[in-house]
Amino acid sequence: MIGRLVAGRLLDLAVVLASVSVLVFFMIRLIPGDAVAIMLGANTEVTPERIAALRASIGLDQPIVLQYLGWVGRALRGDFGTSLWTGRPVIDEIAVHVWPTLQLTLLALVIGAGLAVPTGVLMARLRGRFADGLLRVVTVAGLTVPSFWLGIIMILALATYAPTIQALGYVPFSQDPLGHLGRLVLPATALALPILANLSRLVRSAMLDALGQDYIRTARAKGVGERGVLYRHALRNALIPYVTSVGIMTGYLLGGAIVVEQVFAIPGLGRLILGAVAERNYPLLQATILVVTCAVVLINFLVDLVYLAIDPRVRA
Amino acid sequence: MGRFAFRTMLMAGAVALGCTPGFAQVLEVGVDASPAGLDPHIITAFSSFQVVNGTIYEGLTAIDKDLRIGPSIAESWTVSPDGKTYTFKIRTGVTFHSGAALEAADVAASLKRVLAKEISSPLASRLAAVDTITAPDAATVVVQLKEPSAPLLTSLATLAIVPRGFETDKDGLQKQPVGTGPFKFREWQPNGFIALARHDGYWKKGAPKLDGVKFNIVPESATRQVGLASGQYSLLPNIDAATALQLKGRPGVKLAETLELAYTLVGLNVSKPPFDNAKVREAVNVALNRSEIIAAALFGAGVPGGPLSPALKDWAVATSEFPCYTHDPARAAALLKEAGVATPVAVTMTVLPRQDIKDIAQVVQQQLNKAGFKVELKTPELGQFIQDWRNSNFDMFASTNAGSPDPDDYFFRTFRTGGSTNVFKYSNTEIDGLLDKARANVDPAGRKADYTRVQKVLACEGPIVHLAYSQLFTAMRQNVGGFEIIANRSLSTLADTAVAK
Numbered sequence: 001m002i003g004r005l006v007a008g009r010l011l012d013l014a015v016v017l018a019s020v021s022v023l024v025f026f027m028i029r030l031i032p033g034d035a036v037a038i039m040l041g042a043n044t045e046v047t048p049e050r051i052a053a054l055r056a057s058i059g060l061d062q063p064i065v066l067q068y069l070g071w072v073g074r075a076l077r078g079d080f081g082t083s084l085w086t087g088r089p090v091i092d093e094i095a096v097h098v099w100p101t102l103q104l105t106l107l108a109l110v111i112g113a114g115l116a117v118p119t120g121v122l123m124a125r126l127r128g129r130f131a132d133g134l135l136r137v138v139t140v141a142g143l144t145v146p147s148f149w150l151g152i153i154m155i156l157a158l159a160t161y162a163p164t165i166q167a168l169g170y171v172p173f174s175q176d177p178l179g180h181l182g183r184l185v186l187p188a189t190a191l192a193l194p195i196l197a198n199l200s201r202l203v204r205s206a207m208l209d210a211l212g213q214d215y216i217r218t219a220r221a222k223g224v225g226e227r228g229v230l231y232r233h234a235l236r237n238a239l240i241p242y243v244t245s246v247g248i249m250t251g252y253l254l255g256g257a258i259v260v261e262q263v264f265a266i267p268g269l270g271r272l273i274l275g276a277v278a279e280r281n282y283p284l285l286q287a288t289i290l291v292v293t294c295a296v297v298l299i300n301f302l303v304d305l306v307y308l309a310i311d312p313r314v315r316a
Numbered sequence: 317m318g319r320f321a322f323r324t325m326l327m328a329g330a331v332a333l334g335c336t337p338g339f340a341q342v343l344e345v346g347v348d349a350s351p352a353g354l355d356p357h358i359i360t361a362f363s364s365f366q367v368v369n370g371t372i373y374e375g376l377t378a379i380d381k382d383l384r385i386g387p388s389i390a391e392s393w394t395v396s397p398d399g400k401t402y403t404f405k406i407r408t409g410v411t412f413h414s415g416a417a418l419e420a421a422d423v424a425a426s427l428k429r430v431l432a433k434e435i436s437s438p439l440a441s442r443l444a445a446v447d448t449i450t451a452p453d454a455a456t457v458v459v460q461l462k463e464p465s466a467p468l469l470t471s472l473a474t475l476a477i478v479p480r481g482f483e484t485d486k487d488g489l490q491k492q493p494v495g496t497g498p499f500k501f502r503e504w505q506p507n508g509f510i511a512l513a514r515h516d517g518y519w520k521k522g523a524p525k526l527d528g529v530k531f532n533i534v535p536e537s538a539t540r541q542v543g544l545a546s547g548q549y550s551l552l553p554n555i556d557a558a559t560a561l562q563l564k565g566r567p568g569v570k571l572a573e574t575l576e577l578a579y580t581l582v583g584l585n586v587s588k589p590p591f592d593n594a595k596v597r598e599a600v601n602v603a604l605n606r607s608e609i610i611a612a613a614l615f616g617a618g619v620p621g622g623p624l625s626p627a628l629k630d631w632a633v634a635t636s637e638f639p640c641y642t643h644d645p646a647r648a649a650a651l652l653k654e655a656g657v658a659t660p661v662a663v664t665m666t667v668l669p670r671q672d673i674k675d676i677a678q679v680v681q682q683q684l685n686k687a688g689f690k691v692e693l694k695t696p697e698l699g700q701f702i703q704d705w706r707n708s709n710f711d712m713f714a715s716t717n718a719g720s721p722d723p724d725d726y727f728f729r730t731f732r733t734g735g736s737t738n739v740f741k742y743s744n745t746e747i748d749g750l751l752d753k754a755r756a757n758v759d760p761a762g763r764k765a766d767y768t769r770v771q772k773v774l775a776c777e778g779p780i781v782h783l784a785y786s787q788l789f790t791a792m793r794q795n796v797g798g799f800e801i802i803a804n805r806s807l808s809t810l811a812d813t814a815v816a817k
Contacts, residue, residue, distance in 0.1 A: 031697070031699055031700075032696075032697070032699045032700040032703045033697075033698065033699020033700060033701075033702050033703045034699075037699065037702045037703060037706065038698065038699055038702065039352055039360070039361070040360060040438055040702075041360065041361060041702065046438045046441060046736060047440075047441060047736055050436060050437075050438055050440060050441070053433070053436035054436050054438065056436075057436050057486070085352045085353035085358070085359075085490070086352075086353050086354075086490055086491075086506070087353070087487045087490040087491055088490075088491065088506075093506055096505065096506060097506070097507065152536075152538050152539075155538070155539060155542050156538070156542060158542075158546075159542040159545055159546045163545070163546040163547065164546070164547075166546075166548045168532075168534065168539055168542070168543050168548055169508070169509070169532050169534065169543075169548075170505075170508050172505070262535050262536050263536045263538075263539055264539065265532065265533065265534040265535065265536070265539055267505060267506065267507035267508035267533070268507075271507045271535070272506070272507060275350060275507065278698075279352060280699065
């Protein structure tokens, strides 16, 4: 069973990577203004010969199909090239940027997805009461408030009420472990709140759905306690849509934390991608998108594994 | 506890934090963008320039806070009477961050590097007049020109001196910059920070005072402001009025300001109707109310300006001498009538995608529409804007142009026939003659007369409608001393900056 799943996912990965590589390669080149034009900007004094020389120096003078084939050939051998202007290997740049994003994603998931289950269960239990209504209003607010706005408000509040706490930017773990974690708390919270709102609503409705089923009545009839009914019977069934959503959100977090990274000045993958698009840093962008694509496919695979664990029907 | 007492406590807290004894004094600087690289002969963006110029690297000459040319790596120099031979005496006791002593051969190799094919430096045009570069002995460099070039000394301030080994090495300096400046490169975490450490062997006695400078890359303006207000950052260099005014009056924060060399402009394509007609161009000038633009879009922090920044006190002609700078919609309509164009004159204005320029463009649009034009605004993505700009694919555009301490940099490439940034396709034989003559003239008085005439012609009928020169600000904590803001955005005064205990 696992073998077939892995083989299927590997095939998916190959197909997705191949098509994404083509899309990214040609799309970034279809945007007007190439890397040299962007770097020089408007109103730089430079002769056409110099522009041609700069373009040749990064291989832009070749036909685009040749550029693509050359890049694929090198990539298959593990050589993703160097960042256009810094001259550093693309792999190194990605390695540096992957950690902050990974930590931010995990922390936000732990907070958001972790709290969503008890919150959702609580809301299902309290259904129809005032507290449930209140929580529902709060979660709708949580859904509609964008993370970056929340981030700015948090930064402003911190500056006003606790100006001595340094919460901006990013400190490598090796330099200052406490400062490192401390600086992740606010952005992770800003990212986690919409997730928490979204997932707890999902858990609530799935729970309510499950609680209305016949097998719950059966469980109650045979004398299972309220706790057992909620967690062993109802929640387990309610978790399937929850796991799917967590998977989707993890993918979104890996590439979509851009605004929060921007607001909190965290050097993560989102800003790497944004910068690479803005400066048309072709090799960097191509490799980064591939890495994120791999990660999303991998997460889907993990989600499948979790289905296996919680849903016996998948195992059959 | 009153509000005042609370504030005082906050301030005391901030001061106490600054006093922590025993810590190395590193100045935390907040900047908005990552440099595009650190090779001083490849990068041109301000975000890169401000990190390396005068901090890591130095040129033969340097520009001081009053925009005068002074010595740097070159201790002194002489110019031959025909203006074609420059002899530089190289300062002794200068060492590179690598520990090697600087010699004339390094200087010669650095200038040759800018011109080298292997490097394909976009700065090469700044040395276009150079014929040969030689180092007859360890303390002398001779630059021989093909024709006299008055702006050469200004250009040399922007060309970094690097060890001779890099003359044809394209990649080395991007990874590990080596210069002679007060700070040496320590670490670069892309999108995170660039850390510089004190260069102990710096030639200037008593400098640098800081143990290091850390450029934190913080893209969001609100975050930078909070970072400065809370004391996490000590300096926000080269910020615009919108940011500066929000920081004004915050406890513990002070502002330094100067008038920009860069200007905002409306560029006109003179190779096709309607702007091929000088009267239509004059009508645009007359239709605009520059004070209103400054009040509405620049928060009042700027002055109307002509072809040269008023910061160039020795060169700039006062705007009161330009008749077309008097706002007069009726006269604009009359000029359009004289020009014989059908009104309203329908044109498209391409707008540089930057907030202040977008704001300016809207005010300009409104003013022009009241005076017989019908302006449509188009704000493309930056890459598209640059491409259209380079291909002269526009009726008119709103943008900003960088300036320089030397008038030649404002005029020659932009207004001379066939100039490298003359995207307007402007051609005026009188201007060409004056620009050629002034460039070759090393006598300041003679140059001034020529440039005065150039400004008067360009102000009203040139292809650029000059709008305004903004105030440029640097915000810093109250305890930062010795920093001086320079209009060319160089942070070279960080060498003399200290943080009070």
